[in-house]
Amino acid sequence: MAAFLLRRLLQGALVVLGVTFTVFVVTRVFGNPVDLMLPLSASAEQRAAFAAELGLDRPLPAQFMQFVGELLRFDFGESTWQRRPAMAVVLERLPNSLLLIGAGLGLAIILALPAGLLAAGRPGGLLDRVVTGISLAGLSMPQFWVGLLLIVLFAVAIPVLPTSGMGTPAHLVLPAVTLALVPFARMTLFVRSQIMEELNRPYIRTALARGLPRSRVLVGHALRNTLVPFLTLVGWELVLALAGYTVVVETVFAWPGMGLVAIQALQRGDLFLVQAIVYTVAVLIVLVNILLDVVFKLVDPRIGLG
Amino acid sequence: MAAELGEDVPGLIGLLLLLGVVGMALLAPWIAPHDPAAQSVLARLAPPAWLARGDPAHLLGTDALGRDVLSRIIWGARATLLVGVAVVLLSGSFGVLVGLVAGYAGGRTDAVLMRLVDIQVSFPGVLLILLIVSVVGPSLLTIVVVLAITNWMIYARLVRGTVLSLRSAPYVEAAEIVGCGPVRILWRHILPNLVSPLLTVAILEFTNVVLAEAAISFLGLGVQPPATSWGLDVASGRDYVFVAWWLVTFPGLAIAVTVLGVNLFAGWLRVTTDPREREKRFGWSRAARALAGRAQ
Numbered sequence: 001m002a003a004f005l006l007r008r009l010l011q012g013a014l015v016v017l018g019v020t021f022t023v024f025v026v027t028r029v030f031g032n033p034v035d036l037m038l039p040l041s042a043s044a045e046q047r048a049a050f051a052a053e054l055g056l057d058r059p060l061p062a063q064f065m066q067f068v069g070e071l072l073r074f075d076f077g078e079s080t081w082q083r084r085p086a087m088a089v090v091l092e093r094l095p096n097s098l099l100l101i102g103a104g105l106g107l108a109i110i111l112a113l114p115a116g117l118l119a120a121g122r123p124g125g126l127l128d129r130v131v132t133g134i135s136l137a138g139l140s141m142p143q144f145w146v147g148l149l150l151i152v153l154f155a156v157a158i159p160v161l162p163t164s165g166m167g168t169p170a171h172l173v174l175p176a177v178t179l180a181l182v183p184f185a186r187m188t189l190f191v192r193s194q195i196m197e198e199l200n201r202p203y204i205r206t207a208l209a210r211g212l213p214r215s216r217v218l219v220g221h222a223l224r225n226t227l228v229p230f231l232t233l234v235g236w237e238l239v240l241a242l243a244g245y246t247v248v249v250e251t252v253f254a255w256p257g258m259g260l261v262a263i264q265a266l267q268r269g270d271l272f273l274v275q276a277i278v279y280t281v282a283v284l285i286v287l288v289n290i291l292l293d294v295v296f297k298l299v300d301p302r303i304g305l306g
Numbered sequence: 307m308a309a310e311l312g313e314d315v316p317g318l319i320g321l322l323l324l325l326g327v328v329g330m331a332l333l334a335p336w337i338a339p340h341d342p343a344a345q346s347v348l349a350r351l352a353p354p355a356w357l358a359r360g361d362p363a364h365l366l367g368t369d370a371l372g373r374d375v376l377s378r379i380i381w382g383a384r385a386t387l388l389v390g391v392a393v394v395l396l397s398g399s400f401g402v403l404v405g406l407v408a409g410y411a412g413g414r415t416d417a418v419l420m421r422l423v424d425i426q427v428s429f430p431g432v433l434l435i436l437l438i439v440s441v442v443g444p445s446l447l448t449i450v451v452v453l454a455i456t457n458w459m460i461y462a463r464l465v466r467g468t469v470l471s472l473r474s475a476p477y478v479e480a481a482e483i484v485g486c487g488p489v490r491i492l493w494r495h496i497l498p499n500l501v502s503p504l505l506t507v508a509i510l511e512f513t514n515v516v517l518a519e520a521a522i523s524f525l526g527l528g529v530q531p532p533a534t535s536w537g538l539d540v541a542s543g544r545d546y547v548f549v550a551w552w553l554v555t556f557p558g559l560a561i562a563v564t565v566l567g568v569n570l571f572a573g574w575l576r577v578t579t580d581p582r583e584r585e586k587r588f589g590w591s592r593a594a595r596a597l598a599g600r601a602q
Binding site (some may be wrong): 011012014015018019022023026027030031036136137140141142144145148149151152155156239240242243247248251259262263266267274275277278281282285289 | 421424425426428429430431432433434436437438440441442513517520521524525526527537540544547548551554555558559561562563565566569570573
């Protein structure tokens with residue numbers, strides 16, 4: 001187990017190094033941080049001074065070493081927009097994003113398992129067609145559009161839920177539902193498809209032959225065996241939520257999380273803050289993946305530590 | 307296959323929706339009732355034609371600058387399809403190439419390439435895309451390139467897996483013994499096996515790319531104003547969401563209909579080309595039949 005964890009951590013470090021290299025190449029080689037961060041009106045002297053302060057007048061390899069060194073010391077620079085350490089801003093907003101992701105994915109999981117199960121229980125039946133239809137529609141609608149439609153609906157037609165900001169639990173409802181839709185759709189179709197595949201296996205026939213009712217075969221046998229692959233999908237959705245869903249959903253509902261800050265920082269050319277967010281998300285993704293591998297190992301004895 | 311499409315109503319609907327969108331993009335200059343960029347202060351924020359105050363000249367209403375919503379949707383189909391097709395072709399070719407090389411060469415080449423895939427799969431997707439686009443400068447070309455370099459991994463994994471399993475197939479070994487070079491073997495003997503799975507993946511990736519382009523344009527980092535894009539139109543309608551619901555609704559609906567069409571068509575394609583997918587439909591009945599057979 002220790003060797004396995006060590007290997008996975010090393011892989012994770014490679015991922016973070018890859019992200020670092022990409023961010024460095026993009027910001028220093030393709031773009032110029034000075035142009036991004038200083039206003040157009042800045043004088044040539046101001047630009048030169050700022051470049052020297054960032055070490056941009058040094059050769060690229062030296063810049064890269066400095067870049068990596070600062071990261072290793074958890075020095076993510078100062079947010080030019082908020083005038084305080086970039087990481088402080090990120091850590092302040094991170095819990096809000098995690099709350100939103102937790103509520104959204106939790107909702108998706110709770111609904112997707114029974115929906116997929118019911119659909120697979122009678123393939124081609126009315127319930128199956130309704131569930132599959134809803135899922136396909138959910139997968140086809142852009143998240144930002146669903147969010148805006150919900151805002152129109154709940155601000156104009158049925159004004160019972162707040163449509164922007166954060167504060168009371170009611171504020172969480174619309175963003176969480178919006179975030180849940182795509183994961184719910186994908187999870188439902190996945191559970192349905194996996195269970196239908198399981199139903200072709202001999203052990204299902206055995207269970208039916210023993211006289212077990214269909215519902216017990218579905219839940220106790222077929223569903224049980226799809227839980228591990230389902231967990232992989234949940235992990236994948238978590239990664240997508242961290243790196244993508246939150247940006248869109250938080251922007252639509254003005255939810256003060258990491259994704260909204262990322263967009264605001266991009267609009268203000270606050271490179272250090274964006275970098276800090278990118279790194280935080282990269283590290284979180286690595287941790288999620290390692291955690292999933294460990295959980296798989298604990299849940300399913302067939303999976304080795306290879 | 308064509309006959310089966312007639313049986314599969316959702317698949318047929320998907321194909322029709324898709325053809326409609328492609329037709330819109332190709333025929334935009336002839337079927338769009340107005341110039342998508344033509345502004346008119348007098349006609350601004352007109353509701354759809356069937357509502358009171360609606361203007362019959364603007365079927366789906368006008369936006370805050372008096373531009374015709376329907377014409378913008380028709381022209382916007384071009385950006386969507388262009389980005390989708392270009393990204394799928396670029397990332398698909400690169401991914402297939404990497405997969406072929408990794409699977410056929412094996413050994414250290416395979417290990418290095420696949421580790422690269424593993425690493426890039428764990429990248430913080432959309433966030434990194436947004437950072438790159440904002441630094442390089444948003445444009446149609448930037449989006450295509452950035453989406454292509456962030457979406458090739460799935461093809462590489464798929465191709466590599468199949469190449470690995472086919473490498474030692476008797477007919478491939480026979481081809482090697484006869485003296486075929488690696489390029490010929492990969493191209494003539496291995497790649498044809500991959501056409502159907504690659505097509506399915508490419509179609510589903512197309513929907514992901516369309517949704518990604520829409521989201522990036524919505525966030526203001528994609529297609530830039532004088533040009534049209536459905537995501538961009540939803541973003542500009544956002545400020546008027548309480549006074550002019552049609553500005554947000556119709557461009558978003560265009561995205562949803564396009565993606566739904568592709569998804570329905572892909573669903574039919576998967577069921578038709580993958581025998582395992584067909585068998586799934588008969589899980590219960592097969593178990594029941596086997597039981598009945600034994601009882602007799």
